Amino acid sequence: MDAQQVIAWEKEYLLGVYKRPPIVFERGEGAWVYDTEGRRYLDLVAGIAVNALGYGDPEIPRIMAETARKLIHLSNLYHTEPHVRLARLLVEHSFADKVFFANSGAEANEGAIKFARKYARVRHGEDKYTIVAFEGAFHGRTMGALALTPRPHYQDPFRPLMPGVRIVPFNDIDAARRAIDEHVAAVIVEPVQGEGGIRPADADFLHALREATRAVDALLIFDEVQCGLGRTGHLWAHEYYGVTPDILTVAKPLAGGLPMSAVLMTQAVADVMEPGDHATTFGGGVVVSAVAHYVVSRIADPDFLAHVRARGEQLLSGLRALEDPRIVEVRGRGLMVGVEFDADVAPFVARAPEYGLLLINAGPRVIRMVPPLILSEEEVDIALERFARLLKETPTE
Numbered sequence: 001m002d003a004q005q006v007i008a009w010e011k012e013y014l015l016g017v018y019k020r021p022p023i024v025f026e027r028g029e030g031a032w033v034y035d036t037e038g039r040r041y042l043d044l045v046a047g048i049a050v051n052a053l054g055y056g057d058p059e060i061p062r063i064m065a066e067t068a069r070k071l072i073h074l075s076n077l078y079h080t081e082p083h084v085r086l087a088r089l090l091v092e093h094s095f096a097d098k099v100f101f102a103n104s105g106a107e108a109n110e111g112a113i114k115f116a117r118k119y120a121r122v123r124h125g126e127d128k129y130t131i132v133a134f135e136g137a138f139h140g141r142t143m144g145a146l147a148l149t150p151r152p153h154y155q156d157p158f159r160p161l162m163p164g165v166r167i168v169p170f171n172d173i174d175a176a177r178r179a180i181d182e183h184v185a186a187v188i189v190e191p192v193q194g195e196g197g198i199r200p201a202d203a204d205f206l207h208a209l210r211e212a213t214r215a216v217d218a219l220l221i222f223d224e225v226q227c228g229l230g231r232t233g234h235l236w237a238h239e240y241y242g243v244t245p246d247i248l249t250v251a252k253p254l255a256g257g258l259p260m261s262a263v264l265m266t267q268a269v270a271d272v273m274e275p276g277d278h279a280t281t282f283g284g285g286v287v288v289s290a291v292a293h294y295v296v297s298r299i300a301d302p303d304f305l306a307h308v309r310a311r312g313e314q315l316l317s318g319l320r321a322l323e324d325p326r327i328v329e330v331r332g333r334g335l336m337v338g339v340e341f342d343a344d345v346a347p348f349v350a351r352a353p354e355y356g357l358l359l360i361n362a363g364p365r366v367i368r369m370v371p372p373l374i375l376s377e378e379e380v381d382i383a384l385e386r387f388a389r390l391l392k393e394t395p396t397e
């Protein structure tokens with residue numbers, strides 16, 4: 001099939017909920033992806049912060065083939081080894097005592113909501129169920145997670161939403177303290193907001209949330225679906241802050257591009273859940289678990305994390321040196337970087353492929369850079385040079 005045919009069939013047969021550029025991609029290598037015409041693009045999107053190890057890592061297909069030859073699926077009705085080994089690795093490298101595996105970021109957050117609701121009900125009765133979330137948050141598109149994702153365009157067509165949610169301004173300590181009363185079961189927050197515009201939480205804010213939740217025995221949930229697993233140059237984004245949650249959700253990079261997520265929790269949370277309380281058919285399958293074990297082991301290596309911090313600083317300082325009067329702010333941590341403009345960034349995203357670059361936005365005015373974490377020093381320079389040229393030659397409204 002040629003590229004035009006692929007694009008025509010997409011329009012004819014697929015639900016029109018995505019707008020794609022008119023390029024058909026075929027393969028990737030390192031931090032680069034190639035289209036069917038043989039053009040290559042430096043990828044600052046990485047499958048939306050998924051492809052932490054980049055493209056073409058030979059270990060991933062090797063592990064997939066080796067496990068799949070033995071078993072692809074069995075369900076959670078039976079014991080298998082890979083998810084047990086992965087759970088142990090995650091526990092060893094985090095605050096958590098127990099792990100639940102699922103298949104997407106939204107599904108992990110649904111689990112977190114349910115665990116928090118049950119925890120509150122068991123310990124305090126049926127009037128404690130409210131979940132506090134923040135403006136600018138993104139927790140997913142399923143009905144529970146959607147209620148915690150306060151954006152009219154995402155929510156309004158699908159009302160009524162899950163009740164029992166309070167939305168509070170992000171990084172507003174006083175508003176959060178007022179919202180966290182005895183009816184609150186949990187507070188969910190991204191230590192660095194992703195879709196909302198690459199906005200890091202203030203340290204004081206996260207510490208205040210920890211203190212306020214403890215005071216009413218509410219759970220603190222960190223959604224690290226995007227900012228977790230090495231993205232910020234720390235294994236967990238919250239390590240930078242020195243604040244520990246009760247529940248942590250992880251997904252995007254977890255299984256090297258295969259769909260997988262995890263809910264990490266303390267023993268106190270795990271203690272309220274019993275057999276039959278929650279389940280998922282595919283969660284923690286043998287192939288994804290074996291791949292995720294490899295991915296987490298690679299990312300947890302201190303040298304790997306030091307590389308992410310170094311490349312992140314290089315990228316941030318290069319972006320801060322750009323002289324474009326439309327730039328309002330450059331912010332981020334590790335290889336999770338946002339460039340806020342005083343104009344709509346859609347023209348930059350649309351024209352980036354012409355410069356051999358893939359970019360994504362985070363809201364209307366922020367360019368988000370979430371490249372493969374294996375990006376080299378030279379590739380950061382290439383990205384900066386191409387981005388500078390793109391800005392120079394692209395007018396905005």
Ligand SMILES: *Cc1c(COP(=O)(O)O)cnc(C)c1O
Nearest residue numbers: 104105106138139140194225226
């Ligand atoms: C992407 C994302 C989700 C949703 O993950 P899906 O796998 O798309 O369901 C949830 N939370 C955050 C912070 C995300 O970035």
